[in-house]
Amino acid sequence: MLSGDLFGDLPTVLAEEEIFLLADRPGARIxxxxxxxxxxxxxxxxxxxFAEWVFLLQGSAGLLIEGEGAARELRPGAWLEIPAHVRHRVEWTDPARPTLWLAIHLKS
Structure with a gap:
């Protein structure tokens, strides 16, 4: 059995975004x-x-989906499912506090 704290020990300044693997199973990677x-x-x-289901837990971010005119502004509680091969990019994340994402990669 595995367990942890998503909000524990969040760094306030990073040179690069940090990605922590929480689970990797045949149908999904979290x-x-x-x-x-x-x-x-x-x-x-x-x-x-693969499709990706993203949930913003803390902070804020701008996510641009190719073909949309402006970035979607994500705040805590916002989520979206991005289908496979839908091009997207992170336009910005909050520089004043950590932005915490939960990403679930849905393998087919």
């Missing part, structure tokens, strides 16, 4: 992601071969 002002590099888009 990650805790901590951002402290990071964003996707200019011109970079995620294009993943």
């Amino acid at each position: 990650e805790k992601i901590v951002s402290t002002g990071q964003a996707s590099p200019p011109g970079f888009w995620y294009d993943q071969p």
